[in-house]
Amino acid sequence: MISQLAGLLGRFTLFLGIWWLLTDGRQAGLMFGGGIAAAAAMLPLAIAEPRDAGKPRALLPTVLRGLVLLPFFLWQSLYGGIDVAVRALKPRMPLAPSVFDYRLRLPPGPAPVMLASLVSLMPGTLATVSGARLRVHVLDATRNYQDELELLEAQVAWIFDVALQAPQAPAPNVWQHSTEQDV
Amino acid sequence: MIVSLSIALLLAGVGFFFAGTVGLLRFPDVYTRLHALTKADNLGLGLIVLGLMLRAETGAAAGKLLVIWLLVLTASGAASQLVASWARARRIRPWQG
Numbered sequence: 001m002i003s004q005l006a007g008l009l010g011r012f013t014l015f016l017g018i019w020w021l022l023t024d025g026r027q028a029g030l031m032f033g034g035g036i037a038a039a040a041a042m043l044p045l046a047i048a049e050p051r052d053a054g055k056p057r058a059l060l061p062t063v064l065r066g067l068v069l070l071p072f073f074l075w076q077s078l079y080g081g082i083d084v085a086v087r088a089l090k091p092r093m094p095l096a097p098s099v100f101d102y103r104l105r106l107p108p109g110p111a112p113v114m115l116a117s118l119v120s121l122m123p124g125t126l127a128t129v130s131g132a133r134l135r136v137h138v139l140d141a142t143r144n145y146q147d148e149l150e151l152l153e154a155q156v157a158w159i160f161d162v163a164l165q166a167p168q169a170p171a172p173n174v175w176q177h178s179t180e181q182d183v
Numbered sequence: 184m185i186v187s188l189s190i191a192l193l194l195a196g197v198g199f200f201f202a203g204t205v206g207l208l209r210f211p212d213v214y215t216r217l218h219a220l221t222k223a224d225n226l227g228l229g230l231i232v233l234g235l236m237l238r239a240e241t242g243a244a245a246g247k248l249l250v251i252w253l254l255v256l257t258a259s260g261a262a263s264q265l266v267a268s269w270a271r272a273r274r275i276r277p278w279q280g
Contacts, residue, residue: 018250020243021243021246021247021250022247023243024241024243024244024247025241025242025243074229077222077225077226077229078226080222080226081199081222081223081225081226081227082226083222084202084203084206084218084219084222084223085198085199085202085203085206085223085226086202087206088202088203088205088206088209088210088219088223089202089205093209093210095210095211095215095278095280096280097212097214097215097277097278097279097280098277098279099277113261113264116260116264117257117260117261117263117264118260120217120221120222120260120263120264121221121222121225121256121260123222124218126214126217126218126221126263126267127264128264128267128268128271129264130268130271135267135271137214137215137217137218137267137277139215139218
């Protein structure tokens with residue numbers, strides 16, 4: 001109950017802050033914005049399915065934990081941008097693409113999608129969620145990406161406050177080269 | 184000082200947009216082109232947003248720019264996943280060199 005209330009207040013503050021940004025801090029529409037923010041903050045109570053066991057997940061802690069890791073993601077994304085820009089501009093264009101499967105330890109839900117988005121900003125990798133696996137397209141097949149992906153997955157699990165589980169995908173244990181295009 | 188830093192950031196942002204577009208044109212297949220678009224353009228936009236935030240007149244305007252960047256980041260992450268899944272569903276093979 002307490003955590004629900006905290007979540008409600010947190011969302012309200014967040015949405016009101018966005019309203020404040022969008023209106024350049026003008027006071028005139030604040031009543032209107034406050035009402036909309038309150039309605040938006042209450043919406044999840046109406047549409048989200050009740051959480052079964054112990055762990056309440058509010059939006060705000062997730063956002064805050066994401067902000068803690070933001071510098072790391074920004075740094076990696078800077079490195080990723082430079083890497084691909086250099087490859088694009090070099091006359092002989094060094095590319096050795098390949099596709100790998102990574103077995104997810106994250107439970108299904110928004111977390112794997114977030115992981116795939118982040119992986120796509122990291123140097124040399126592009127990912128889509130495919131069941132309990134992450135299909136990763138890499139620009140440089142000579143490198144090993146397993147450690148980076150495991151680290152990133154652990155960070156996403158922390159952001160969403162979910163526990164990593166044993167990989168659900170039946171596929172092989174480590175990196176497997178998959179040239180066949182199963183969907 | 185702030186003005187020259189802002190100009191440097193804007194120019195760097197343009198450079199990454201340029202590199203991303205070169206990648207889009209030169210790279211051999213849909214997957215490698217997605218690499219160029221998601222990474223180089225997001226970084227380019229981030230640098231341009233930073234450069235513009237330094238010139239923003241109000242805090243709210245600076246915050247708005249930041250929110251725009253975060254929204255584009257989210258949208259482009261989702262879009263690149265959608266395009267890649269679409270290509271995979273069409274059984275488009277990755278270019279192997």
